[in-house]
Amino acid sequence: MKLAFIGIGNVGFALANSLQKKGHEIIIAHDNINSGSVVNAQSKNPSFSLLPIQEAIDKAELVLLAAPFQRNEEILKPLNFNGKTLIDCTNPVGAGISHGLESKISGAEKVQEWATNSYVVKAYTIYGFENLENSEFSNYNTKPVMLIAGNNLQAKQQVELLNKDLGFESLDVGDLPQSLHLEHMTLLWVKMVRRDGHHPNFTWAYLER
Numbered sequence: 001m002k003l004a005f006i007g008i009g010n011v012g013f014a015l016a017n018s019l020q021k022k023g024h025e026i027i028i029a030h031d032n033i034n035s036g037s038v039v040n041a042q043s044k045n046p047s048f049s050l051l052p053i054q055e056a057i058d059k060a061e062l063v064l065l066a067a068p069f070q071r072n073e074e075i076l077k078p079l080n081f082n083g084k085t086l087i088d089c090t091n092p093v094g095a096g097i098s099h100g101l102e103s104k105i106s107g108a109e110k111v112q113e114w115a116t117n118s119y120v121v122k123a124y125t126i127y128g129f130e131n132l133e134n135s136e137f138s139n140y141n142t143k144p145v146m147l148i149a150g151n152n153l154q155a156k157q158q159v160e161l162l163n164k165d166l167g168f169e170s171l172d173v174g175d176l177p178q179s180l181h182l183e184h185m186t187l188l189w190v191k192m193v194r195r196d197g198h199h200p201n202f203t204w205a206y207l208e209r
């Protein structure tokens with residue numbers, strides 16, 4: 001698929017690089033071709049193409065949002081997604097690694113408000129970028145799980161295809177408001193790893209009897 005990335009920092013690059021290796025065409029959607037993250041990403045993987053954000057969205061089959069959450073409103077409001085799937089890979093993180101929206105609403109629901117003519121699916125936020133670079137856990141006879149939430153079944157099925165390519169089992173946890181709980185899982189992971197020094201190479205698994 002043709003995939004446009006709005007935001008190409010650690011998370012965006014890890015996803016883009018992994019998916020490009022699986023045969024997907026990656027477009028970096030930029031508002032500044034000279035930004036450090038854009039230059040760095042293309043230097044690491046010259047196969048990525050570059051387009052202004054709206055042109056990238058128009059050309060892509062699916063769009064991934066991996067910009068800093070505080071930039072999402074200004075980036076998204078002027079754009080036309082024309083009914084395409086928008087994967088929200090961002091998290092509203094506040095002071096002290098708290099929920100940046102005071103747990104009153106999920107960041108994904110705000111993304112849906114700002115990108116009104118898209119189908120938002122929450123994914124790729126419950127782990128750090130290290131596990132998006134490499135999802136293999138050879139000591140276990142199971143795949144790590146990627147939890148997703150969204151209001152549109154077809155959009156979630158598109159994300160499930162990407163999950164398969166990335167080496168994840170998919171678990172649909174429900175409609176978009178469930179994203180709030182996924183964002184709390186993110187905060188748990190971040191506090192364990194970035195704050196408290198736990199190594200980053202761990203994920204959650206879905207075990208069913």
